[in-house]
Amino acid sequence: MVDRTDLLDIVLDSLPEAIAFADQDGRVQLWNHTAEVITGHTRVDLVGQPIRAVLEKLVVGGARQWVKATDAETFPGRGSLVRVRHRLGHDLPVLARVLPLRDPLGAHIGTAAIFHATENLDALPRGDCGARENIEASQSDLQDRLETEYEDFLQGSVPFGVLWITVDQAHALRKTHGGQACEAMVEKMQRTLMQGLRPTEQMGRWGEDDFLVLSHERTAETLASHAQLLVGLARTTEFRWWGDRVSLTVSLGAAQADLHEPLPDLLERAQAAMLASIHEGGNHGTLASGRNTCSPS
Numbered sequence: 001m002v003d004r005t006d007l008l009d010i011v012l013d014s015l016p017e018a019i020a021f022a023d024q025d026g027r028v029q030l031w032n033h034t035a036e037v038i039t040g041h042t043r044v045d046l047v048g049q050p051i052r053a054v055l056e057k058l059v060v061g062g063a064r065q066w067v068k069a070t071d072a073e074t075f076p077g078r079g080s081l082v083r084v085r086h087r088l089g090h091d092l093p094v095l096a097r098v099l100p101l102r103d104p105l106g107a108h109i110g111t112a113a114i115f116h117a118t119e120n121l122d123a124l125p126r127g128d129c130g131a132r133e134n135i136e137a138s139q140s141d142l143q144d145r146l147e148t149e150y151e152d153f154l155q156g157s158v159p160f161g162v163l164w165i166t167v168d169q170a171h172a173l174r175k176t177h178g179g180q181a182c183e184a185m186v187e188k189m190q191r192t193l194m195q196g197l198r199p200t201e202q203m204g205r206w207g208e209d210d211f212l213v214l215s216h217e218r219t220a221e222t223l224a225s226h227a228q229l230l231v232g233l234a235r236t237t238e239f240r241w242w243g244d245r246v247s248l249t250v251s252l253g254a255a256q257a258d259l260h261e262p263l264p265d266l267l268e269r270a271q272a273a274m275l276a277s278i279h280e281g282g283n284h285g286t287l288a289s290g291r292n293t294c295s296p297s
Contacts, residue, residue: 018094020113021101022051029110038094038117040087051111058084060091081272084115092117093268135205142204142212149202149214150263161223161256163213163230164270165193168249168282170209177241182209185239189248192237196230212270220256220287227254227285235283249283251275256288 012019018035022028028051031043039058046054056062060083083091096115103109146162153160167189174182186209193211197203206212213230217223234250253273257266269288277284 017114017116020046020051020054021110022113023110024108026051026111028054034116038086038092038115039084051113060085081268081275082115132208135208138205139207142202142206142214145202145204146212146214147263150257150266153257154259159216159218159256161215161217161220161254162266162270163211163215163223163227164206164253164255164267164274165211165213165230165250166207166252166274166278167209168251168278169246173246177244181241184241185246185248188239189234189237189250192233193230193250196233198226210274217256220254220289223254223256224285224287227252227287231283231285251277251280251282252285253277254285254287 012030013033015032015034018038019030019032020028020035021030028046028049031041031046036042041058081093082096084094085091094115094117096113099112099114100108101110101112149158149160152158167186170182170186173185186205190203190205190211193213194203197213198215198217200216202214203211215223215226217226231250231252234248237248239246239248251274253270253276255266255270255273273286273288276286280286
């Protein structure tokens, strides 16, 4: 008969996500098979080492970048984009989350890090749609338009950029008022934002709480200026639900396309810029200033 501990190890090694566990002293106790594949480092290399020292070695930008990007209380269920340096020397993007672990009495007993390479996701990064058909359909339609316009950009150098927008209050509203209220709020925000779009721009749902705008601003600077106008417009949206009044804001990430940049990388930059806006406290727009880097706009 298989021991429960052995069975748990088998299950964790079979998961497609990389999982690392550090005990309450911050030392690595678990490094599953997928983590070995993604990083090139075996559990023999890492078990017993301080998790912060491990992340300093593995994460481009160091452990502080990892911890900042994966604050579980700021980004519940979302995960954030960081870059991991493989043992052989190359870098790869991963989506990561950090989860504090507590016993039944609430005492901290350790930390779990969960991450997976973006190559294992859809070709284009998307927001979570919650397996809802209307959002999946919007994502599919918008992706077709996105790929067409990006190809036009490559062929004719027509300026092209994307704005990744998320509603700051969506997660809290979903918890306090339920999914129906949150959906009504997101739809109202979409109507508000569409009032500020250029005639040539396309906007659609890119997740339960997210929108994507396809833009043709001529420069990154004008794209950033347009983004700030949309952030300001969002602040004018007020949502009421059964007598409760909620003031709304958005976090926005803007990325201007580069001729030498694959489309998934453009989306990743926009998403990372949007997450940087969340880190600023929301109600903020961030311009991705270059490939793999972001700066506040």
